[in-house]
Amino acid sequence: MSVRNDRRLPGSGTLVPAVMALVLLAAGAGGYLWFRASRMPQPAPIQQQEAMPAAKPDEPFMATLYLPAEGRLNAAVVAVKRDPDVQIQARETVAATLADDRGGTVAVLKELKLKALYLDAAGTAYLNLAPVNAGQKELRASAEEELLAVYALVTTVTQNFPEVRQVRVLVDGREAQTLAGHIDLSRSFVTRTDLVRTQ
Amino acid sequence: MPACMRTIAGIICALLIAGPAAAAAADKGLTVKGVRYFTYPGFTRIVFETEEAAPYVLTRSSDGKTLYFSSYGGPFVLRSPQLPSINDGVVKGMELRQERDHRSIIITLGPAAGDAKDFVLRGPDRIVVDVLRGAAAAVAPEAPAAKAPVVVIDAGHGGMETGIVTGQGVEKTLTLDLANAVRKLLKKSSVKMTVLLTREQDKPMTLDERAAFANAAGAVLFVSLHAATGQDARVFILDPDEGQASPSPGGPSDFQGYDAMSEQQQMLWGTQQARHAQESGRFGRGMARVLTASEAAEPEQAPLAQLKAVDSAAVLIETGMTMNRGKTAEVIAAEIVQYVSEKR
Numbered sequence: 001m002s003v004r005n006d007r008r009l010p011g012s013g014t015l016v017p018a019v020m021a022l023v024l025l026a027a028g029a030g031g032y033l034w035f036r037a038s039r040m041p042q043p044a045p046i047q048q049q050e051a052m053p054a055a056k057p058d059e060p061f062m063a064t065l066y067l068p069a070e071g072r073l074n075a076a077v078v079a080v081k082r083d084p085d086v087q088i089q090a091r092e093t094v095a096a097t098l099a100d101d102r103g104g105t106v107a108v109l110k111e112l113k114l115k116a117l118y119l120d121a122a123g124t125a126y127l128n129l130a131p132v133n134a135g136q137k138e139l140r141a142s143a144e145e146e147l148l149a150v151y152a153l154v155t156t157v158t159q160n161f162p163e164v165r166q167v168r169v170l171v172d173g174r175e176a177q178t179l180a181g182h183i184d185l186s187r188s189f190v191t192r193t194d195l196v197r198t199q
Numbered sequence: 200m201p202a203c204m205r206t207i208a209g210i211i212c213a214l215l216i217a218g219p220a221a222a223a224a225a226d227k228g229l230t231v232k233g234v235r236y237f238t239y240p241g242f243t244r245i246v247f248e249t250e251e252a253a254p255y256v257l258t259r260s261s262d263g264k265t266l267y268f269s270s271y272g273g274p275f276v277l278r279s280p281q282l283p284s285i286n287d288g289v290v291k292g293m294e295l296r297q298e299r300d301h302r303s304i305i306i307t308l309g310p311a312a313g314d315a316k317d318f319v320l321r322g323p324d325r326i327v328v329d330v331l332r333g334a335a336a337a338v339a340p341e342a343p344a345a346k347a348p349v350v351v352i353d354a355g356h357g358g359m360e361t362g363i364v365t366g367q368g369v370e371k372t373l374t375l376d377l378a379n380a381v382r383k384l385l386k387k388s389s390v391k392m393t394v395l396l397t398r399e400q401d402k403p404m405t406l407d408e409r410a411a412f413a414n415a416a417g418a419v420l421f422v423s424l425h426a427a428t429g430q431d432a433r434v435f436i437l438d439p440d441e442g443q444a445s446p447s448p449g450g451p452s453d454f455q456g457y458d459a460m461s462e463q464q465q466m467l468w469g470t471q472q473a474r475h476a477q478e479s480g481r482f483g484r485g486m487a488r489v490l491t492a493s494e495a496a497e498p499e500q501a502p503l504a505q506l507k508a509v510d511s512a513a514v515l516i517e518t519g520m521t522m523n524r525g526k527t528a529e530v531i532a533a534e535i536v537q538y539v540s541e542k543r
Contacts, residue, residue: 143501182504182505
C-alpha cells in the first residue's frame with residue numbers, strides 16, 4: 001500500500017507569481033529613479049586647479065625672505081637653487097636668509113649657520129643652528145634683535161613652504177634655552193604677521 | 200663613599216619590587232635621564248628622571264653640608280649632558296663625581312638648607328629630593344618684617360655673559376648701574392616698598408634663578424633691565440601664547456601640601472606669568488608710554504624665556520645705550536612708584 005506524502009506547503013501555489021510581481025515592481029521603481037536622476041541637473045565637476053607648469057629643474061626657486069630691518073621684517077624675493085626635496089629646498093632658503101646682507105642690521109643672523117633642517121610628518125621643521133665660529137660661546141644681541149632673528153627664520157620657512165606648520169630651533173643639535181639670552185627656544189614657533197612690515 | 204657620612208635615606212625604592220626582583224633591579228643599577236630643579240619659598244626640589252624604578256641611596260655628610268646621590272647597587276649612569284646650575288641659597292650646586300668605580304651626584308647645600316626628604320614618583324619614574332629651607336632662613340634675609348610690597352629689579356646678563364658690547368659700554372655693567380640708580384630713587388619714594396636686585400655685582404645668573412629669586416621674595420613686580428644700541432627704549436611683555444593656564448588646585452597633596460599627582464609643580468614652572476598677563480600688560484603699557492613719550496606706545500610681545508616663570512607682573516625694558524641714564528632711571532622709578540601705589 002503506497003502512502004502519498006504531500007510535500008507542498010499550503011498556499012505555495014501562489015508564491016511564484018507573487019515573487020515575480022515583486023521583482024517586476026522593484027525593477028520598475030529602479031528604472032523610474034534612474035530616469036529621474038538622469039534628467040536632474042548634474043553638479044558641475046570640481047574645477048581642477050590649473051596645474052602650475054612644472055618648474056624646470058634648472059629654474060631657480062623664487063623664495064621670499066623675511067629680513068630684519070628697523071624693528072620689523074621686510075619681505076625680499078630672491079632666487080634660490082631649486083631642489084625637488086622640500087627639506088633641501090627649505091635648507092637652501094634658510095641659508096639664503098642667513099647669508100643675505102639686507103638682514104645685516106641684526107648681527108646675530110650673521111653669527112649663525114644652519115647645520116641641518118629636518119621636517120617631520122606633523123609639519124614641524126627643526127632648524128639646527130650653530131655659531132659660525134665654533135669656539136664662540138655667547139651670541140650677543142639685544143632682545144629685539146634676537147626676536148627678529150628668530151622670526152626671520154621662522155617666517156621665511158613657514159611662508160615659503162606650506163608643508164611647514166611650525167618651527168623648532170635647536171642650537172648645536174640640542175634644545176637651547178635662548179640664542180642670546182632673551183627669546184625662549186623651548187617652544188614651537190609659528191608665523192607672526194605683526195612683525196612683518198606692510199608695504 | 201666617605202665613611203663620615205651618615206645615611207638619611209637608603210631607600211630600596213623599586214616600589215613594587217620585592218625579594219629576588221629587587222636584587223635583579225639593584226644589579227641593573229640606576230640610569231638618570233635628566234635632572235631638573237625648582238625653587239619654592241619653603242624648599243628646593245631636585246627631580247631625577249630615571250629610566251625605570253631602581254634602588255638608590257641618598258646620604259648626607261656628617262657636617263650636613265653635602266648630599267650624595269647614587270645607585271644602591273650596579274652602575275650609576277647619568278645620561279643628562281649637564282647638571283643644572285643651582286644657587287638659590289638652599290642648594291649651592293651639583294656635580295657628578297667619580298671615585299674609583301663609584302659614581303655619585305654631589306649636592307652641595309647652601310647656608311639656608313634644612314632637612315632633606317626624598318620620595319619616588321611613577322609614570323614617568325622620578326626620584327624627588329626636597330631640601331627644606333631651614334627655620335633660620337625661612338624669611339628672605341632682605342625682606343623686612345613689615346609687609347611692604349616687594350619689587351625686584353633685575354640687571355640683565357652678568358659674569359661671562361656680557362650682553363652686547365658697544366662703544367657706549369658693556370650691557371651687563373650698564374644694566375647694573377641702572378638697576379642701582381632705580382633702587383636708589385625707589386628707596387627715596389614716599390610709597391613704602393622693598394626693592395631687591397637679583398644681582399648686586401657682576402656675577403652670572405641663569406634666567407630661572409632670576410625668576411626663582413623674585414618668586415621666593417614674593418615680588419609684586421619684576422622689572423628686568425637690558426640695553427640695546429641706539430637711543431630708543433622698548434618695553435617687552437611675555438607673548439600671551441606662551442604658557443598655558445596653571446593647573447587647577449585640588450589634586451592629592453604630598454607631605455608638604457604640594458600637589459603630588461603627576462608632579463604638577465613641573466607643569467607650573469614656566470607657566471606662572473600666564474596668570475599675570477593683564478597686569479604685566481597694564482604696567483608695560485604705562486612704562487612704554489613714559490619711556491617713549493608717546494601716548495600710542497604699546498609694549499611689544501615676545502616669547503621671553505626670562506619672564507615666563509615669574510609669578511608677578513613682569514616686564515623687560517630695553518633702554519638705548521645712548522639714552523640719558525639718570526633721566527631713564529627717574530622715569531622707570533616713577534612708573535614703578537605709581538604701579539605700587541595703585542596696588543596698595
